[in-house]
Amino acid sequence: MELIKVNQSIEKNADFIKEVGLESGQPVQKCYQCGKCTAGCPVAFAMDYPPQQVIRMVQLGMKDELLKSNTIWICSTCHTCSTRCPCEVEITHVMDTLRIMAGKSGATPAGKAKYVETMYNALLSTVKSYGRTYEVGLVLQNNLKSGKLFNGADMGMPMFQKGKLQLMPSKIQGAAEVARIFDEVRKMEGGVK
Amino acid sequence: MKYAYFPGCSYHGTGKEYESSTQAVAKKLGMELVTIPDWSCCGATASHGKSHLLNVALPARSLGIAEEMGMDVTTGCAACYQQLAHANHKMAEDAGIREKVNKIISKPYNGTLKVKSLVEAVGTVDPETIKAQIVKPLTGLKVAAYYGCLLVRPQKITGFDDPEKPMFMDNLMTLAGAEALDWAHKTECCGASLGISNLDIAVRLINKIIKAAVESGADCFVVACPFCHLNIDWHQKNVNKKLGTSYDIPVFYFTELLGLAMGLSPDELGLKTHFTDTQKVLSLVG
Ligand code: SF4
Ligand code: SF4
Numbered sequence: 428m429e430l431i432k433v434n435q436s437i438e439k440n441a442d443f444i445k446e447v448g449l450e451s452g453q454p455v456q457k458c459y460q461c462g463k464c465t466a467g468c469p470v471a472f473a474m475d476y477p478p479q480q481v482i483r484m485v486q487l488g489m490k491d492e493l494l495k496s497n498t499i500w501i502c503s504t505c506h507t508c509s510t511r512c513p514c515e516v517e518i519t520h521v522m523d524t525l526r527i528m529a530g531k532s533g534a535t536p537a538g539k540a541k542y543v544e545t546m547y548n549a550l551l552s553t554v555k556s557y558g559r560t561y562e563v564g565l566v567l568q569n570n571l572k573s574g575k576l577f578n579g580a581d582m583g584m585p586m587f588q589k590g591k592l593q594l595m596p597s598k599i600q601g602a603a604e605v606a607r608i609f610d611e612v613r614k615m616e617g618g619v620k
Numbered sequence: 621m622k623y624a625y626f627p628g629c630s631y632h633g634t635g636k637e638y639e640s641s642t643q644a645v646a647k648k649l650g651m652e653l654v655t656i657p658d659w660s661c662c663g664a665t666a667s668h669g670k671s672h673l674l675n676v677a678l679p680a681r682s683l684g685i686a687e688e689m690g691m692d693v694t695t696g697c698a699a700c701y702q703q704l705a706h707a708n709h710k711m712a713e714d715a716g717i718r719e720k721v722n723k724i725i726s727k728p729y730n731g732t733l734k735v736k737s738l739v740e741a742v743g744t745v746d747p748e749t750i751k752a753q754i755v756k757p758l759t760g761l762k763v764a765a766y767y768g769c770l771l772v773r774p775q776k777i778t779g780f781d782d783p784e785k786p787m788f789m790d791n792l793m794t795l796a797g798a799e800a801l802d803w804a805h806k807t808e809c810c811g812a813s814l815g816i817s818n819l820d821i822a823v824r825l826i827n828k829i830i831k832a833a834v835e836s837g838a839d840c841f842v843v844a845c846p847f848c849h850l851n852i853d854w855h856q857k858n859v860n861k862k863l864g865t866s867y868d869i870p871v872f873y874f875t876e877l878l879g880l881a882m883g884l885s886p887d888e889l890g891l892k893t894h895f896t897d898t899q900k901v902l903s904l905v906g
Pocket of ligand 2: 506509519522
């Protein structure tokens with residue numbers, strides 16, 4: 428990490444600090460860095476900044492570092508941290524908020540974070556087309572876009588043999604209504620594909 | 621008891637045993653599950669990371685339909701439950717978001733329903749009613765009830781059981797004659813969709829959970845979520861391959877074990893389509 432002048436960052440990114448608080452609905456300023464969230468986080472080992480540090484970075488207005496971090500994508504939203512925080516900061520909602528902000532800022536996640544983002548997009552695009560998740564379509568699209576072409580390929584045959592693969596998607600009657608939800612949200616908020 | 625039932629997208633795919641065993645057990649208990657007509661995807665593990673509004677609107681579409689049916693909602697999948705319960709909470713509490721969402725879904729939702737997980741719905745049936753159906757108690761079977769994260773957290777939204785030491789499934793298993801073990805990883809996260817996007821991370825989480833269950837002497841897992849099932853049942857062999865372990869522990873939905881104890885046949889319950897061999901446990905309970 429680069430050297431950061433904390434005072435300057437707080438001033439420069441005052442809007443960001445406010446926005447994270449408002450959008451997540453969480454009293455981020457209350458965090459006193461006890462570390463309980465990080466201690467219980469099941470995926471802290473794979474994160475560039477553990478949850479406790481993410482909250483501190485929000486307090487300090489470190490917008491760029493946060494929106495580029497892989498943490499906000501890798502967080503599995505298990506709510507363990509939120510359940511245990513003595514200051515009742517629901518860290519999971521902060522993670523979601525940062526992820527949404529990163530998506531809208533046009534940041535391009537890399538590596539592990541990219542795989543998560545790709546999966547989100549693949550899943551939502553099948554929902555937008557059919558009104559439901561289509562597991563096969565999801566895996567195929569995910570693989571094409573993440574460049575991991577044969578990921579899950581070993582899954583296909585056994586799943587098929589157990590009758591767990593639908594070869595065709597089932598489209599609901601109200602699929603157009605669901606697509607409209609996506610379009611309207613995009614109009615209202617911008618940025619949602 | 622009558623519920624508006626939300627099957628969830630895995631109901632005829634990866635989670636089809638859950639669906640068939642749910643229907644069979646509901647019938648035994650006199651619980652009527654009326655499928656929400658033309659229900660749509662809840663947004664699963666993706667919409668919460670895209671937009672707060674989308675994340676409420678997607679499940680709210682199905683809740684609006686259910687409200688017209690006038691029945692509380694239940695769903696087996698813990699991820700769907702989380703999404704529906706969260707949207708329900710928002711639509712009931714937050715007038716601003718309710719107004720926005722109701723503009724973009726076809727049937728407005730006023731937040732008047734309760735959303736219950738299937739574990740809660742079955743777990744609140746009178747124990748005597750359940751006991752009356754148990755004809756083949758699972759005597760001697762040691763089960764590790766694994767709840768995962770989304771079924772019992774955050775408590776403000778789920779609220780029916782303890783977020784760190786839940787007991788609902790344990791109690792159901794006790795009613796079915798099995799021995800529910802006290803073990804450490806009841807609510808540890810299995811990685812959920814990291815199993816699709818980042819298997820290297822997911823196998824480490826799954827490994828910890830399986831290790832804890834095996835060390836506590838469990839014959840099998842009992843779960844209430846198709847994601848948890850997929851991760852622990854299907855990915856068990858990937859854990860073995862990547863981490864050099866040699867686990868071979870079957871994973872059942874709680875409805876499958878209840879169904880067995882109620883005398884339903886393994887075929888009826890879908891027990892033949894698991895990836896980890898279930899035979900060992902089936903012969904144990906005769
Ligand atoms: S548990 Fe809460 S107070 Fe403690 S470090 Fe994490 S966010 Fe801060
Ligand atoms: S919600 Fe995210 S940050 Fe919190 S414990 Fe779970 S994975 Fe870690």
